[in-house]
Amino acid sequence: MAAFARNQWYVAAYGREVGRELFSRTVLGEPIVFYRTESGDVVALADRCVHRRYPLSESRLDGDKIVCGYHGFTYDSAGSCVFVPGQARIPRTARVPSYPVVEQDSFVWVWIGERELADESAIPRAPWLADPAYTSVSGMEPLAARYELLVDNLLDLSHETYLHGGYIGTPEVANTPITTEVDEDRGIIYVSRHMADAECPSFYAKSTGIEGRITRWQDIEYHPPCLYLLHSRIAPVGVLPNSDGTDPDGFHVEVVYAITPETEHSTHDFWAVARDFALDDTEVSDFLAENNRTVVLQDVRALDILERVIEAEPEGYQELSVNIDTGGLAARRILKKLAAGESTQVVPS
Numbered sequence: 001m002a003a004f005a006r007n008q009w010y011v012a013a014y015g016r017e018v019g020r021e022l023f024s025r026t027v028l029g030e031p032i033v034f035y036r037t038e039s040g041d042v043v044a045l046a047d048r049c050v051h052r053r054y055p056l057s058e059s060r061l062d063g064d065k066i067v068c069g070y071h072g073f074t075y076d077s078a079g080s081c082v083f084v085p086g087q088a089r090i091p092r093t094a095r096v097p098s099y100p101v102v103e104q105d106s107f108v109w110v111w112i113g114e115r116e117l118a119d120e121s122a123i124p125r126a127p128w129l130a131d132p133a134y135t136s137v138s139g140m141e142p143l144a145a146r147y148e149l150l151v152d153n154l155l156d157l158s159h160e161t162y163l164h165g166g167y168i169g170t171p172e173v174a175n176t177p178i179t180t181e182v183d184e185d186r187g188i189i190y191v192s193r194h195m196a197d198a199e200c201p202s203f204y205a206k207s208t209g210i211e212g213r214i215t216r217w218q219d220i221e222y223h224p225p226c227l228y229l230l231h232s233r234i235a236p237v238g239v240l241p242n243s244d245g246t247d248p249d250g251f252h253v254e255v256v257y258a259i260t261p262e263t264e265h266s267t268h269d270f271w272a273v274a275r276d277f278a279l280d281d282t283e284v285s286d287f288l289a290e291n292n293r294t295v296v297l298q299d300v301r302a303l304d305i306l307e308r309v310i311e312a313e314p315e316g317y318q319e320l321s322v323n324i325d326t327g328g329l330a331a332r333r334i335l336k337k338l339a340a341g342e343s344t345q346v347v348p349s
Contacts, residue, residue: 005338007113011258024057128274137289138272145307155327172198191327
């Protein structure tokens, strides 16, 4: 198994996915069963009965307790076994691991590592996903590739020109230099690309109604290991924010990815697009949802192929990196430190 950074928060689900039906998802190689208590709290337990390993997600709820569907061992929401059929004594070791969970910004975050290190204040924010001033569309696609490939992909958006032409890619994306900054104290990577005069891709032309060329900003903020934010600003050419920072004439799109390893070679690719315009326009929402999912699936196909290539290549193969890779290389370094147990997040985000 790959060396994951376990003492970190990861997105396990959207809040809407977790209800009174038992729901299973694997995070960092750990099968987990999720459900809501009758009072609405999210519970996360290891998805394996201690008796004969039967998945608890294939069992049933009795109030807030899970009754194993194989032999009836019953567990409370903390993972303690409270009933064993045919005997009064419950073995001291009859319990399944429980995981800290936090529901925030439409996501369910889970902590896989040492429970005493779980600090809710360290969870990075994506507030637009729960802000009534924005309208969001979202989804999740399974990726049959290691999560580091998705991190590389999202921190180098020059690929939009070639992989996503006709949707979000235009020549200016690949041809505009980037700036990269790394906040070593907080462990956050910033990559920016500001295009002063660019073609307007259909993704934005059809959603904003802008005709002609645009000023297009892409400001990335990556919080390793899980949360990626892309602050996108679109406006007609020459239209800039006011000197006081207000920006009434710009269109703002917040693109959010939660990058959660499932196993060594598979990833949960959570994606969301929040906008501050056309809030009640369902046609715009449907268009953005369909088109962004298409873009995500283009990435999924490319990265699934790349995973197979990497798996088959000889040991010691050396890849080439150039200027556009500075953000991705910084992410690799920070992820390696996190996996080795060297915290780079001194100040909570």
